[in-house]
Amino acid sequence: MGRLFGTDGVRGIANKELTSDLAFKLGQACAHVLAGEVAHVPKIIVGTDTRISCDMLECALFAGLCSVGADVIKVGVIPTPGIAYLTRKIKADAGVVISASHNSFEFNGIKFFDSFGFKLSDDIEDQIEEFIISKKRLPHKTGKEIGRIHYQPQLINEYIDFLVSTVDTDISGMNVALDCANGAAYAIAKQVFEKLNVNATIIGNNPDGLNINENCGSTHTNHISSLMKDGQYSMGFAYDGDADRVIAIDEFGEEINGDKMLGIIALSMKKKNQLQGNTIVATVMSNMGLQKFANDNGLHLMRTKVGDRYVIEEMKKNNFQIGGEQSGHVIIHRYNTTGDGILTSIKLLEIIKEDKINASTIQELVIKYPQVIVNAKVKNRHKNQLFKNDEIMSLHKQIEEKLHGEGRIVLRPSGTEPVVRVMIEGQDCKMIQQMADQLADLVEKKLG
Numbered sequence: 001m002g003r004l005f006g007t008d009g010v011r012g013i014a015n016k017e018l019t020s021d022l023a024f025k026l027g028q029a030c031a032h033v034l035a036g037e038v039a040h041v042p043k044i045i046v047g048t049d050t051r052i053s054c055d056m057l058e059c060a061l062f063a064g065l066c067s068v069g070a071d072v073i074k075v076g077v078i079p080t081p082g083i084a085y086l087t088r089k090i091k092a093d094a095g096v097v098i099s100a101s102h103n104s105f106e107f108n109g110i111k112f113f114d115s116f117g118f119k120l121s122d123d124i125e126d127q128i129e130e131f132i133i134s135k136k137r138l139p140h141k142t143g144k145e146i147g148r149i150h151y152q153p154q155l156i157n158e159y160i161d162f163l164v165s166t167v168d169t170d171i172s173g174m175n176v177a178l179d180c181a182n183g184a185a186y187a188i189a190k191q192v193f194e195k196l197n198v199n200a201t202i203i204g205n206n207p208d209g210l211n212i213n214e215n216c217g218s219t220h221t222n223h224i225s226s227l228m229k230d231g232q233y234s235m236g237f238a239y240d241g242d243a244d245r246v247i248a249i250d251e252f253g254e255e256i257n258g259d260k261m262l263g264i265i266a267l268s269m270k271k272k273n274q275l276q277g278n279t280i281v282a283t284v285m286s287n288m289g290l291q292k293f294a295n296d297n298g299l300h301l302m303r304t305k306v307g308d309r310y311v312i313e314e315m316k317k318n319n320f321q322i323g324g325e326q327s328g329h330v331i332i333h334r335y336n337t338t339g340d341g342i343l344t345s346i347k348l349l350e351i352i353k354e355d356k357i358n359a360s361t362i363q364e365l366v367i368k369y370p371q372v373i374v375n376a377k378v379k380n381r382h383k384n385q386l387f388k389n390d391e392i393m394s395l396h397k398q399i400e401e402k403l404h405g406e407g408r409i410v411l412r413p414s415g416t417e418p419v420v421r422v423m424i425e426g427q428d429c430k431m432i433q434q435m436a437d438q439l440a441d442l443v444e445k446k447l448g
Contacts, residue, residue, distance in 0.1 A: 007307035007415025009111025014053030027064025052209035066147030079243035172197035181217025245328035246341035281323030
């Protein structure tokens, strides 16, 4: 059995790879590892997105948690950052989110937060996984020691109030367009912006269990881009299924990706003396343009492995205040412990209001260098052979030499999908596309 945890929890096709049996065992192991040493009855808070399989997996997870004596706080549909915040707020022993983020509805996932609202380290995940793979039997509680489920949807209002409280600049009266991906933000985003007196036009807010991320949200921005071209909005925002990431849209309908958002928010924080070490933490996939922007503005760019939890781990070490990914995860540590799409939206609106600029100005400030990403389809069990294959590594080296230090190549297995991502940056678009296609073809041939 391969490693259960990817870069963002345990994920797979619901009822095929991510089964009720696995959810039950994850519940047991989670309670045992994350809350096993507490003197009181463990308290675990759980939220979901809107996909059809959430009910099934939630019930199985609850059964596993309760069977080892943990009490469950059931919140309902809420963005992932909402659970991270509430875990700290109510002093829960752990938080759990059932969501497959940007993936289509047939997928689902289970991800965990510790009592401080941080995603788990590799070591803690390994401990949870060990109980499942080794098939160790955990002690089942009986009688009055069996855990209970407490439904507390009103806690969602605590998260809404928190988001409203983060506003430093009056953004009332601004007009925005929102695409909620038919996911976890479908109701909450509207309530937040209403409380801020921001006029919001919302699409992707009619979930039916099957349409989450379907031609909408942060991975399909064509609809909100068309809406923005009407000319009446200051900025648009497209969230993913669990609303921990966002892609902003300028007044001309053009995307503002995570790199550009990181750059502009970091610069704003530096001006306000809020940026520890003047440092942005990003991943190896962040564009060379972010590096240039950092260099030009007295900022330091630190890179990590792909996965927002690796970014957060680096931020924790040195109390760095901002980090994220090109895909739209933006972590602002002074407010929350994970990426928060709605919070990021608020901060961007504040910046364009404070600086009296248009959203499109951000495009000009952080220039994106030509970048190609090709997904090579492979078998999950073969992904760990990637860097051991001599032919793949030989071609990788040849491409690196051809770039002559004026570009970058990153080859990495996805932590959430059966693909290897081939990313190349350089000055010549045609050349880097050919290079990426050639390398991806070889990866598929050897590992597919």
